[in-house]
Amino acid sequence: MRLTLRIWRQANADAEGAMTTYEIDGITEDMSFLEMLDALNEKLILAGDTPVAFDHDCREGICGACGVVINGDAHGPERTTTCQLHMRHFEDGDTIDVEPWRAGAFPVVKDLVVDRSAFDRIIGSGGYVTAPTGAAPEAHATAVPKPAADSAFEHAECIGCGACVAACPNGAAMLFTSAKVNHLNVLPQGAPERETRVLDMVARMDEEGFGGCTLAGECATACPKGIPLTSITSMNREWLRATRKAGR
Amino acid sequence: MALATRTDKRPSLPRTVWDSTVGKKTVMAVSGLLMLAYLVAHMYGNLKIFFGPGTFDGYAHWLRVVGEPFLHYTWALWIIRVVMAAAVVAHAVTAYQLSRRDRAARPTKYVHRKARTSYATRTMRWGGVILGLFIVWHILDLTTGTVQPGFVPGHPYANVVAAFHEWWNDVIYIVAMLALGLHIQHGFWSAAQTLGAGSKTRDRTFKTLANLLALVLTLGFVAVPVAVMTGLVS
Ligand code: FES
Numbered sequence: 001m002r003l004t005l006r007i008w009r010q011a012n013a014d015a016e017g018a019m020t021t022y023e024i025d026g027i028t029e030d031m032s033f034l035e036m037l038d039a040l041n042e043k044l045i046l047a048g049d050t051p052v053a054f055d056h057d058c059r060e061g062i063c064g065a066c067g068v069v070i071n072g073d074a075h076g077p078e079r080t081t082t083c084q085l086h087m088r089h090f091e092d093g094d095t096i097d098v099e100p101w102r103a104g105a106f107p108v109v110k111d112l113v114v115d116r117s118a119f120d121r122i123i124g125s126g127g128y129v130t131a132p133t134g135a136a137p138e139a140h141a142t143a144v145p146k147p148a149a150d151s152a153f154e155h156a157e158c159i160g161c162g163a164c165v166a167a168c169p170n171g172a173a174m175l176f177t178s179a180k181v182n183h184l185n186v187l188p189q190g191a192p193e194r195e196t197r198v199l200d201m202v203a204r205m206d207e208e209g210f211g212g213c214t215l216a217g218e219c220a221t222a223c224p225k226g227i228p229l230t231s232i233t234s235m236n237r238e239w240l241r242a243t244r245k246a247g248r
Numbered sequence: 249m250a251l252a253t254r255t256d257k258r259p260s261l262p263r264t265v266w267d268s269t270v271g272k273k274t275v276m277a278v279s280g281l282l283m284l285a286y287l288v289a290h291m292y293g294n295l296k297i298f299f300g301p302g303t304f305d306g307y308a309h310w311l312r313v314v315g316e317p318f319l320h321y322t323w324a325l326w327i328i329r330v331v332m333a334a335a336v337v338a339h340a341v342t343a344y345q346l347s348r349r350d351r352a353a354r355p356t357k358y359v360h361r362k363a364r365t366s367y368a369t370r371t372m373r374w375g376g377v378i379l380g381l382f383i384v385w386h387i388l389d390l391t392t393g394t395v396q397p398g399f400v401p402g403h404p405y406a407n408v409v410a411a412f413h414e415w416w417n418d419v420i421y422i423v424a425m426l427a428l429g430l431h432i433q434h435g436f437w438s439a440a441q442t443l444g445a446g447s448k449t450r451d452r453t454f455k456t457l458a459n460l461l462a463l464v465l466t467l468g469f470v471a472v473p474v475a476v477m478t479g480l481v482s
Contacts, residue, residue: 008359019359072360097360104353169365171353172269199258202270211353212269212346214372215438216365230441230448237444239270246258 001027001087004095005040007052010108013115017108019097029088033076034059034066036087037098053111059083061224064159067166068112069099074163074222081161081224101166105173105209116162118208119176123160125204126197127180129189148186155183157225164219164227170211175219177205178235179227185238195242202239269349270442272342277439279335279342284436284461286332287428291468297481301405308404340380347373368434375427382424389417412476421473429466433458 002025010017024040031039034056041051057065061084070076076085090096098112106114144152158179165173181198184190190197213232220229258264265271293311297304315324385395389411393399398410412418436458440446446454475481 006359069358069360072358072362099358099360102354102356102358104355169354170350172350199264202268206267206269209353211350212273213442214346214350214369215434215441216369218364221364228448230446230451233441233444233446236270236273236442239268240274240444243261243264243271246261246264 001025001029001090001092001094003027003036003090003093005098006095007098007112008100008108009052009111010100011110013107013109017111019099027087029086031087032059032083033070033085033087034083053109053113055113056083062159064161067101067161067163069097069101069166071097074101074166075161075224079224079226081159084224101162103162103165103168103171103210105171106162106165114162116160118210119160119162119173121208122173122177122201122204123180126193126200127184129184130193131189142188144188148188151186152183155179155186155227155231158183158223158227159225161224163222163224165210167218167222168211169216169218170214172213172219173205173208173210174213174232174235175223175227175229177201178231181235181238182231194238195245198235198238198242199246202235269346272346273442275338275342276346277442279339280435280439282335283332283339284432286328287465288461291465294472295468297405297408297472298475304405304408305403336380336383340376343373343376366434368430371427371430372434375431378427379424379431382420382427385420386424408472409476409482412473415477418473418477422470425466425469428469429462432465433462436461 002023005022005024006019007022008017009020022040022044024036024043027036027039034054037052037054044051054068055065057063059066061081064081066082067075068082070082070085075082077089078085100106100108100112101114101116103114105118106116109115155178158176160176162176164175165171168174181201184197185194215229215232217229220227220231259267265274293307296307311325312322319327388394389396390404390407393401393407396407396411399407412421437446437454440454440458472481
């Protein structure tokens with residue numbers, strides 16, 4: 001395949017960026033989107049240019065490191081991560097626009113790389129279970145009802161890639177935060193910190209400068225792991241419950 | 249092996265609500281639902297115009313004496329007006345603050361843009377502004393009569409007929425009611441999510457309910473100017 005790429009190039013956080021056009025040939029449909037970028041970078045390096053910086057790690061859709069906006073869609077046209085997106089979803093001769101996640105809370109570091117440490121700080125504010133360390137507890141000591149286990153698992157699928165924020169017209173992190181809150185709040189292990197968790201994580205999310213939810217639903221459409229929009233509804237319910245309890 | 253325990257004092261309930269985006273959305277949802285309940289009653293009352301001037305004017309009079317002798321003349325009406333004014337202000341202020349925040353949270357637009365969310369979702373903000381302006385016009389037109397030359401206080405039937413004899417006024421009302429329908433379609437369903445009432449199994453129910461409310465209110469409100477225009481009510 002022969003493609004025209006228009007990629008956001010920005011030398012560093014303070015530099016002015018711009019869309020830069022590249023022509024590339026010899027792309028096969030079995031390549032992943034990142035392999036296509038690798039091929040471009042090889043070409044750039046051989047020509048003495050700076051390669052395009054992009055985040056990636058596992059390249060198997062589980063780490064959440066990769067993620068760019070492709071033709072206006074976070075992670076591109078398929079419901080998957082950028083590393084798992086294959087070039088067969090594009091046509092020979094296509095022009096593809098590649099941009100970094102855009103959000104006030106995700107400043108661009110370089111080219112397609114953004115700083116997503118705001119997510120880490122949201123996790124740090126309550127996305128964990130406080131438990132004494134030591135030997136692993138006996139597996140049957142805490143019974144987990146099947147629906148709770150299923151719900152926790154569904155939310156635990158969130159890989160924190162940030163596609164929800166990138167897709168949201170308000171740059172909101174509600175889907176991410178709700179996935180993390182619900183994952184632990186439905187489990188008995190998460191119960192002791194159920195209220196403080198949701199209150200602290202939502203407060204941290206707001207402090208980081210993410211927008212508010214207008215239920216546009218873009219996040220759930222973009223999510224490569226299929227976290228449902230109703231996850232936000234559940235977090236709202238948890239938040240209201242915790243606020244009422246804390247007010248007493 | 250002591251565990252760290254939180255001992256810090258949490259802010260008061262109103263503070264928590266007002267300082268949080270989720271809390272502000274809750275204020276929007278509650279005030280929106282209050283206004284919605286009022287609108288259902290308002291639309292129902294409007295339809296009495298089809299039973300003639302006696303019924304319509306009689307209903308308007310009853311609104312002033314309802315609750316007597318416990319409440320004084322027009323007190324019930326004033327209580328409703330105060331609650332509605334408070335709801336409008338709360339809804340508008342939180343919407344304004346959240347919108348400003350949302351814009352700041354997405355400072356750079358994408359070069360490759362796509363229109364994706366539904367029309368109702370995209371028009372919530374400007375649709376809301378239009379509705380706010382319409383409320384002002386509507387009060388000046390049919391409550392105080394300030395902008396209506398032949399307005400006679402105490403004769404709502406005649407006033408409504410006179411108001412809707414102007415074609416441009418019909419246009420204002422019909423456009424505003426279409427905007428209202430769109431606003432309710434996304435707003436009602438959103439309020440359900442914000443208040444935590446939605447779930448995967450109930451999602452269809454809330455969506456249907458939102459569409460139904462939007463449709464019934466728009467048709468119910470638009471029926472009056474259309475009836476005057478076609479001479480059904482005169
Ligand atoms: S590189 Fe790990 S999810 Fe894409």
